[in-house]
Amino acid sequence: MDARAIVPRVVADASRSRDATLRSRVDRIIARAVPSLVCLDRDGVINADVGVPGVTDVKQFTLLPGAARAIGALNDAGATVCVVTNQTAVGKGLMEESYLTNVVHEEMRRALASEDARAKISGGIYYAIKVKSEPCERRKPAPGMILEACDANGVDASRCAFVGDTVTDMQAAGRAGARRLLVCTGYGAIMGEALRRNNVALPTRMLSRVDDPTMSFPDECFPMDVYEDLAHCVECILAE
Numbered sequence: 001m002d003a004r005a006i007v008p009r010v011v012a013d014a015s016r017s018r019d020a021t022l023r024s025r026v027d028r029i030i031a032r033a034v035p036s037l038v039c040l041d042r043d044g045v046i047n048a049d050v051g052v053p054g055v056t057d058v059k060q061f062t063l064l065p066g067a068a069r070a071i072g073a074l075n076d077a078g079a080t081v082c083v084v085t086n087q088t089a090v091g092k093g094l095m096e097e098s099y100l101t102n103v104v105h106e107e108m109r110r111a112l113a114s115e116d117a118r119a120k121i122s123g124g125i126y127y128a129i130k131v132k133s134e135p136c137e138r139r140k141p142a143p144g145m146i147l148e149a150c151d152a153n154g155v156d157a158s159r160c161a162f163v164g165d166t167v168t169d170m171q172a173a174g175r176a177g178a179r180r181l182l183v184c185t186g187y188g189a190i191m192g193e194a195l196r197r198n199n200v201a202l203p204t205r206m207l208s209r210v211d212d213p214t215m216s217f218p219d220e221c222f223p224m225d226v227y228e229d230l231a232h233c234v235e236c237i238l239a240e
């Protein structure tokens with residue numbers, strides 16, 4: 001065979017090989033960057049926080065701007081999304097558990113799908129109802145619900161990220177071994193205001209208590225990444 005006919009074929013084969021290698025590298029980078037499981041706190045992250053004792057009437061449930069779009073983007077990226085939330089109003093007798101699951105959480109699913117058809121809570125909803133005076137390994141800051149979510153979805157905690165707005169959220173994530181992501185909505189607004197006063201732009205990574213202008217997060221909460229809101233958080237972690 002003429003060598004001149006062989007050369008283009010060799011070049012083409014080499015090009016395909018390089019393309020395959022590049023695609024493989026990109027796939028590995030994406031796999032490392034996007035958490036396999038993203039656990040979301042509910043009040044103050046997905047919906048507006050109405051204060052203690054929380055949402056006890058479905059009329060109080062309002063999605064935060066961009067939340068549905070963010071959850072949809074996570075699903076598109078191949079991440080499993082679940083909700084991990086303390087709902088002690090049930091334990092206090094202020095709301096029936098059936099109302100929480102059949103009315104409030106059904107409204108959450110409906111509202112998310114209404115704003116973005118891709119926004120699905122595919123990994124389940126985990127909630128703790130015991131009051132603070134009762135010992136509980138599930139209620140945050142305990143890691144029980146996050147570990148349950150990881151186990152149910154077949155994900156190691158090191159491949160899980162937890163998005164929350166409170167100290168107890170970050171404590172639970174740290175104790176579970178998950179990545180800690182704080183948003184400055186809900187109770188996280190206090191952190192956002194403190195960072196703005198110190199001219200710290202978001203996103204920012206806090207490595208220790210020295211970086212915390214509020215001095216309210218214990219050592220187990222670090223390292224912790226801080227974002228404006230859920231939409232900003234998801235945009236950033238998908239761009240890493």
